[in-house]
Amino acid sequence: MIYFFQQALNAVQLGSVYALIxxxxxxxxxxxxxxxxxxxxxxxxxxxxxxxxxALLHLPFVPVLLLSMTGVTLLGVATERxxxxxxxxxxxxxxxxxSLGVGIFLENFTLGxxxxxxxxxQLLPSFTYTVGGVSVSTFQLATIGISFxxxxxxxxxxxxxxxxxxxxxxxxxxxxxxxxxxxxxxxxALTFALGSGLGGAAGVMYAMAYPVIDPYIGILVGWxxxxxxxxxxxxxxxxxxxxxxxxxxxxxxxxAFLPSTYRDLVTFSLLLALLxxxxxxxxxxxxxxxx
Amino acid sequence: xxxxxxxxRALRPAEKYLSARSVAAAGxxxxxAIPRFNLLDNYLQLxxxxxxxxxxxxxxxxxxxxxxxxxxxxxxGFMAAGAxxxxxxxxxxxxxxxxxxxxxxxxxxGGLVAGAVGLIVAVPSFKTRGDYLAIVTLAFxxxxxxxxxxxxxxxxxxxxxxxxxxxxxxxxxxxxxxTIWITRNFIxxxxxxxxxxxxxxxxxxxxxxxxxxxxxxxxxxxxxxFAGIAGGLYAHLIQYISPGSxxxxxxxxxxxxxxxxxxxxxxxxxxxxxxxxxMLEALRPLGIWRMAVMPLLLVLLMIxxxxxxxxxxxxxxLVPFLERDGGAKK
Numbered sequence: 001m002i003y004f005f006q007q008a009l010n011a012v013q014l015g016s017v018y019a020l021i022x023x024x025x026x027x028x029x030x031x032x033x034x035x036x037x038x039x040x041x042x043x044x045x046x047x048x049x050x051x052x053x054x055a056l057l058h059l060p061f062v063p064v065l066l067l068s069m070t071g072v073t074l075l076g077v078a079t080e081r082x083x084x085x086x087x088x089x090x091x092x093x094x095x096x097x098x099s100l101g102v103g104i105f106l107e108n109f110t111l112g113x114x115x116x117x118x119x120x121x122q123l124l125p126s127f128t129y130t131v132g133g134v135s136v137s138t139f140q141l142a143t144i145g146i147s148f149x150x151x152x153x154x155x156x157x158x159x160x161x162x163x164x165x166x167x168x169x170x171x172x173x174x175x176x177x178x179x180x181x182x183x184x185x186x187x188x189a190l191t192f193a194l195g196s197g198l199g200g201a202a203g204v205m206y207a208m209a210y211p212v213i214d215p216y217i218g219i220l221v222g223w224x225x226x227x228x229x230x231x232x233x234x235x236x237x238x239x240x241x242x243x244x245x246x247x248x249x250x251x252x253x254x255x256a257f258l259p260s261t262y263r264d265l266v267t268f269s270l271l272l273a274l275l276x277x278x279x280x281x282x283x284x285x286x287x288x289x290x291x
Numbered sequence: 292x293x294x295x296x297x298x299x300r301a302l303r304p305a306e307k308y309l310s311a312r313s314v315a316a317a318g319x320x321x322x323x324a325i326p327r328f329n330l331l332d333n334y335l336q337l338x339x340x341x342x343x344x345x346x347x348x349x350x351x352x353x354x355x356x357x358x359x360x361x362x363x364x365x366x367x368g369f370m371a372a373g374a375x376x377x378x379x380x381x382x383x384x385x386x387x388x389x390x391x392x393x394x395x396x397x398x399x400x401g402g403l404v405a406g407a408v409g410l411i412v413a414v415p416s417f418k419t420r421g422d423y424l425a426i427v428t429l430a431f432x433x434x435x436x437x438x439x440x441x442x443x444x445x446x447x448x449x450x451x452x453x454x455x456x457x458x459x460x461x462x463x464x465x466x467x468x469x470t471i472w473i474t475r476n477f478i479x480x481x482x483x484x485x486x487x488x489x490x491x492x493x494x495x496x497x498x499x500x501x502x503x504x505x506x507x508x509x510x511x512x513x514x515x516x517f518a519g520i521a522g523g524l525y526a527h528l529i530q531y532i533s534p535g536s537x538x539x540x541x542x543x544x545x546x547x548x549x550x551x552x553x554x555x556x557x558x559x560x561x562x563x564x565x566x567x568x569x570m571l572e573a574l575r576p577l578g579i580w581r582m583a584v585m586p587l588l589l590v591l592l593m594i595x596x597x598x599x600x601x602x603x604x605x606x607x608x609l610v611p612f613l614e615r616d617g618g619a620k621k
Contacts, residue, residue, distance in 0.1 A: 035422050086594045092421060093362050094597045097550060100364070100543055101589035108583035115579060219539065223433070230426060265437040268430045272415070275427055279419050 015248025016147035020202035021225030024195030038103035040222010046203020076196025110215035233284025322464035343463035345564035351517035357554035360490030368432030371537035373519025377401030398523035405519020413511035450533025559601030
């Protein structure tokens with residue numbers, strides 16, 4: 001039983017990382033109806049910026065986190081401006097392919113800069129507390145705590161500010177919103193900024209938990225986060241968080257009770273089954289198709 | 292890019308002397324002569340074979356992404372199925388028999404299995420379209436990769452080897468011609484019209500009597516069959532396959548070739564596959580950075596010419612006789 005609770009704690013930690021990334025996917029989908037396949041690689045850049053901050057500049061934890069978040073925010077906004085904005089009125093497929101291209105470009109560009117895996121030094125003093133037989137490390141506390149904090153901040157921005165209102169308006173009806181005098185381009189850029197910033201934070205969390213990073217970490221982790229967003233119903237912020245914790249639980253429990261090589265198999269099969277029986281996710285609304 | 296288009300335009304008058312049959316016959320003579328008399332060195336022959344395999348892959352993906360307007364990002368999964376099935380057959384079962392028949396049988400079997408696997412993806416495509424179908428195909432290719440990694444009998448993540456180098460230029464050319472021939476006849480058939488109708492408007496197609504389920508199923512089976520054939524040829528050319536050879540990067544390469552050459556065009560597929568393969572080889576001096584150029588090219592292409600070089604246009608000699616210049620009316 002203690003083994004189960006220990007694994008459940010690990011699941012919450014993994015789920016928090018997935019949730020931060022999944023929010024980026026789901027927010028961009030909410031405003032643009034476009035899957036930003038490069039988002040997993042934004043996360044990877046976040047992890048590499050964490051390496052730059054921690055190993056090269058010898059910064060402490062909080063500045064490293066801020067460096068990663070700002071760096072990835074800028075990257076996200078720049079990508080939107082350069083690659084996605086010219087395609088806003090093009091067929092959806094062009095935008096998806098572009099985002100795939102941007103992702104692979106980021107991977108290979110990073111590979112060109114750093115051909116060998118990088119090791120991230122310890123950012124936080126490592127303590128382990130034992131509560132009723134379950135051991136909790138400072139990394140886990142920091143990951144879970146900061147993720148909750150960031151998600152709460154995002155909740156406030158989306159629900160309590162004017163910009164958040166505009167964001168929700170765009171996701172409800174993009175054609176009408178400009179008529180109300182809302183600067184659509186700025187709001188979309190802001191959405192990218194918020195989403196990428198969370199992705200950058202996730203990169204730091206991930207690098208703390210698994211300190212050896214390479215340019216390809218974004219592919220699998222990104223896809224997993226994306227699956228969480230789809231499970232919850234893409235475009236739905238609460239759904240993304242819910243999906244992320246479900247996926248974290250499924251993954252950790254598969255690895256704990258089945259051979260760990262089955263992990264990806266189980267996750268992707270889950271996605272496939274879900275898409276067949278509930279194509280719009282758990283909390284997603286059905287799309288009404290007009291004839 | 293525009294220079295290339297101008298060049299192709301200048302070739303237009305010469306096109307009327309071409310016919311699909313004469314091109315195929317001349318090509319086949321060349322394909323037999325080149326390895327027989329060593330007209331080209333081994334490297335160039337390898338390059339030609341890779342171009343051929345890529346043409347098959349591009350046509351296969353173009354059927355789904357270009358003609359049917361669906362969006363598959365998991366074609367590497369079909370290729371993997373074909374590559375593994377044909378390799379296992381040729382190494383474990385058929386190697387004891389007469390080698391002349393080993394290879395075509397193994398490749399064909401790989402294609403057929405891949406085609407059957409294509410059915411699995413066709414079923415979710417009845418309900419989902421667009422983004423969500425893209426996710427289904429992607430999840431499917433990840434599952435294929437993960438399944439292979441978990442079967443230790445075929446080497447798991449270490450990969451599989453032991454195939455003889457059975458792929459040669461005549462065989463590649465033969466399969467390229469078969470692929471082009473079948474794809475062309477398929478597109479200009481009744482089913483092909485159905486595929487185009489699904490691309491333009493699925494609901495309208497359904498209402499005017501197109502059996503969209505059958506059409507989609509057939510398109511996926513034909514497409515994945517050819518991807519499987521290409522996988523079999525690739526496996527017997529490189530003589531080593533691993534789950535890592537058929538990942539998302541492979542699928543993206545196919546996308547680049549389709550969107551470079553032109554969606555919904557056979558000539559475009561040939562052009563895209565050939566120019567991409569040659570370009571990737573020409574960029575070899577760049578080392579690791581070579582792979583950063585490919586996606587950059589894709590992004591620029593999407594922004595400036597999203598339909599590719601030949602998008603929705605066809606070379607005259609590839610169009611069936613009755614379809615040329617407005618069809619049989621003239």
